[in-house]
Amino acid sequence: MSHESSDPSAPPGAGGPVPDQPADGNGDGDGAHMVRADLLTGVILLVIGVAVAWASWEMPRLEVRRIHPATVPGLVPGLLGIALAICGAILAARSVRVAADGAGWRRFGATFLTTSAARVAATMVLALGYALVLVGWLPFWAASAAFVFAFIVLFERVFASSPHPLWRTVLTAGVQAIIVGVTVSVVFQTGFLVRLP
Amino acid sequence: MLEGLALLGDGVAHFLTWQSLFNVLWATLLGIIIGLLPGLTATMGVALLVTLTYPMSPDQAILSLMCIYVGAIYGGSRTAILLAIPGTPASAATTLDGNPLAMSGKGGLAMGLATTSSALGTLVGIVCLALLAPLLTEAALNFGSYEFFWLALFGVVISGRLTAFDDPIKGYVAGLLGLLVAMIGMEGLHGFRRFTFGMPALGGGIDLIPAMVGAFGLAEILVVMKRKVSARIFDASDRVVPRFKDVWKYRRTTVRSGVIGTFVGIVPGVGEDIGAWGSYAAAKRKSAEADRFGKGSLEGLIAAETGNSAAIPGSMIPTLTLALPGSAAAAVLIAAMYIHGIRPGPMLLVENAPFLYQVVAMLALATLAILVLGLALTRVLLRVMTVPRERLMPVVYVLCVVGSFAIAQRMFDVYVMLAFGIIGFFLREMRYPMAPLVMGIILGTLLDVNLRRGLALSNGDLTPFFTRPVSAVICGLVVLSILFSIPVIQRFVTRLFIKDRGPQSGGG
Numbered sequence: 001m002s003h004e005s006s007d008p009s010a011p012p013g014a015g016g017p018v019p020d021q022p023a024d025g026n027g028d029g030d031g032a033h034m035v036r037a038d039l040l041t042g043v044i045l046l047v048i049g050v051a052v053a054w055a056s057w058e059m060p061r062l063e064v065r066r067i068h069p070a071t072v073p074g075l076v077p078g079l080l081g082i083a084l085a086i087c088g089a090i091l092a093a094r095s096v097r098v099a100a101d102g103a104g105w106r107r108f109g110a111t112f113l114t115t116s117a118a119r120v121a122a123t124m125v126l127a128l129g130y131a132l133v134l135v136g137w138l139p140f141w142a143a144s145a146a147f148v149f150a151f152i153v154l155f156e157r158v159f160a161s162s163p164h165p166l167w168r169t170v171l172t173a174g175v176q177a178i179i180v181g182v183t184v185s186v187v188f189q190t191g192f193l194v195r196l197p
Numbered sequence: 198m199l200e201g202l203a204l205l206g207d208g209v210a211h212f213l214t215w216q217s218l219f220n221v222l223w224a225t226l227l228g229i230i231i232g233l234l235p236g237l238t239a240t241m242g243v244a245l246l247v248t249l250t251y252p253m254s255p256d257q258a259i260l261s262l263m264c265i266y267v268g269a270i271y272g273g274s275r276t277a278i279l280l281a282i283p284g285t286p287a288s289a290a291t292t293l294d295g296n297p298l299a300m301s302g303k304g305g306l307a308m309g310l311a312t313t314s315s316a317l318g319t320l321v322g323i324v325c326l327a328l329l330a331p332l333l334t335e336a337a338l339n340f341g342s343y344e345f346f347w348l349a350l351f352g353v354v355i356s357g358r359l360t361a362f363d364d365p366i367k368g369y370v371a372g373l374l375g376l377l378v379a380m381i382g383m384e385g386l387h388g389f390r391r392f393t394f395g396m397p398a399l400g401g402g403i404d405l406i407p408a409m410v411g412a413f414g415l416a417e418i419l420v421v422m423k424r425k426v427s428a429r430i431f432d433a434s435d436r437v438v439p440r441f442k443d444v445w446k447y448r449r450t451t452v453r454s455g456v457i458g459t460f461v462g463i464v465p466g467v468g469e470d471i472g473a474w475g476s477y478a479a480a481k482r483k484s485a486e487a488d489r490f491g492k493g494s495l496e497g498l499i500a501a502e503t504g505n506s507a508a509i510p511g512s513m514i515p516t517l518t519l520a521l522p523g524s525a526a527a528a529v530l531i532a533a534m535y536i537h538g539i540r541p542g543p544m545l546l547v548e549n550a551p552f553l554y555q556v557v558a559m560l561a562l563a564t565l566a567i568l569v570l571g572l573a574l575t576r577v578l579l580r581v582m583t584v585p586r587e588r589l590m591p592v593v594y595v596l597c598v599v600g601s602f603a604i605a606q607r608m609f610d611v612y613v614m615l616a617f618g619i620i621g622f623f624l625r626e627m628r629y630p631m632a633p634l635v636m637g638i639i640l641g642t643l644l645d646v647n648l649r650r651g652l653a654l655s656n657g658d659l660t661p662f663f664t665r666p667v668s669a670v671i672c673g674l675v676v677l678s679i680l681f682s683i684p685v686i687q688r689f690v691t692r693l694f695i696k697d698r699g700p701q702s703g704g705g
Contacts, residue, residue, distance in 0.1 A: 067386075077380045192603065
């Protein structure tokens with residue numbers, strides 16, 4: 001997250017295409033890589049908007065049922081699709097005008113190679129693996145216990161700067177995992193009468 | 198007026214049972230804990246707990262959820278003061294002065310004043326709620342399709358405009374995405390299934406609760422786990438219970454911040470965080486010690502904490518009278534009310550008048566509870582704060598999965614939660630606000646049905662949307678707020694009004 005203080009290619013002062021950038025700098029999120037992310041999302045939003053508008057136009061108008069032509073089901077989604085496409089176009093066009101050099105893309109790519117990104121990716125993999133694979137394959141308590149155990153061990157051993165001894169992490173994580181798995185299952189099944197997956 | 202007072206008395210009396218008091222106690226405590234743990238927000242807490250309140254009676258369920266809401270918004274202040282990171286977004290302004298106070302050894306005083314300010318802020322808001330809600334209901338009873346269409350659009354637009362971090366267009370995009378999500382499933386006028394892609398599960402649309410558990414639960418877990426280092430807790434060993442003179446000295450700030458917070462709360466989809474910032478900015482402008490702000494000013498702390506808490510009753514005003522959520526958490530509360538068979542909106546006061554005053558009583562009880570728990574349980578709460586995230590987040594995620602599954606007992610909702618969590622995380626990383634998304638999801642149906650019903654009533658004629666007085670006013674507000682987010686127009690207007698100060702002061 002350590003990008004240089006200011007973007008040299010961004011036009012200074014009046015006419016700057018990036019509006020509302022507060023002078024006090026409220027965070028580390030802005031910068032060249034954000035401009036590139038905006039370009040990408042702008043294009044995606046434009047495509048989604050056009051697709052939605054098209055799908056709404058093609059939507060049945062229910063003429064057979066003789067509904068009022070102003071109340072066709074596609075009306076509102078169509079308008080929303082157009083609005084989204086406009087927003088996407090503005091977002092993309094604005095980012096194209098800023099920073100024409102390659103630094104933006106490089107920095108945009110670099111944000112995916114940081115430790116933070118690895119931590120997010122690990123969390124996502126664990127979360128998806130638990131919800132999509134473990135739940136349904138193992139009994140709920142066991143699936144939850146396995147997830148909690150894996151999560152704690154991964155973050156306390158692999159991503160920690162000064163990890164505890166392995167046996168301690170494994171032991172405490174195991175105890176917590178079983179307590180969580182069993183408690184959640186029992187509480188929801190007997191307390192709230194939920195049939196767990 | 199007298200009738201209102203009688204109903205209010207009934208509302209309070211209604212909850213003076215052991216069962217209610219027990220619910221108030223555990224729910225508020227849980228709310229405070231949710232609030233003070235970074236990564237758990239009020240919206241997520243309320244969304245997760247909807248499942249747990251399923252078997253309760255409607256009044257007890259809403260009571261518990263309301264206590265969680267109030268508790269969480271207050272609980273965030275503790276983390277802001279001692280950890281320098283807001284426990285919930287609502288406490289961001291509290292961090293500015295709360296943490297410098299803790300650093301200079303006045304952490305106890307800061308915690309104490311945050312507690313009394315939160316309580317007083319909620320009280321100011323409660324008074325406004327009790328006075329304004331019946332008036333607004335009376336006006337809203339005359340609203341037709343035209344007005345409700347504009348109100349729904351206004352809710353999404355104003356929320357997008359005011360909650361966007363630096364770029365209004367991202368707020369609008371979030372709102373549009375929410376509205377489009379609401380378009381999925383059977384529409385309300387002709388029973389036609391839109392955007393279901395042949396999947397039967399999509400026929401009923403996307404449920405708000407799993408979506409919220411994803412966008413505020415999983416997404417937040419990802420944000421928390423992304424950070425490399427945990428923060429350090431500042432010691433606070435001085436006296437916690439504030440002296441009366443400290444509270445009394447800033448009475449003007451308290452009342453002003455309470456009123457500002459309430460009115461920010463009334464604005465649809467604009468909640469506690471903006472309430473706190475608004476009160477903080479106003480207090481700084483009026484203060485005799487403005488230079489102390491940001492360096493440990495008691496007044497700044499009081500303004501922020503009063504402002505965010507007052508926004509809660511404020512947000513309940515449009516929520517109850519118009520079914521227009523005043524904040525993201527209030528949107529979840531609306532969903533919970535529907536689950537429990539309570540229909541908020543103009544008819545609420547006609548069909549179920551005692552409920553409005555029961556909400557007032559709920560908020561009053563929650564206020565009492567944060568006062569007692571907040572001042573009494575300092576040490577215990579301090580220990581909760583030290584739970585490492587590596588240990589806490591997996592448990593929270595297990596609850597997210599169970600919580601989204603349990604409502605309809607289908608795995609489809611878990612997939613919805615996952616999708617909203619991951620997309621929500623990326624949107625958040627790119628600085629898209631989440632509140633407009635929630636507003637869009639909950640207001641989409643209202644907007645869609647009322648636009649088309651209005652058009653059918655006027656036989657395709659658009660003029661009633663612009664000529665009916667209330668419609669015209671709301672329409673004007675919508676147009677203005679969109680126009681003002683266009684930089685060129687913003688600069689032009691700024692130049693027009695502040696000619697002699699030069700064009701440098703781009704308002705934001």
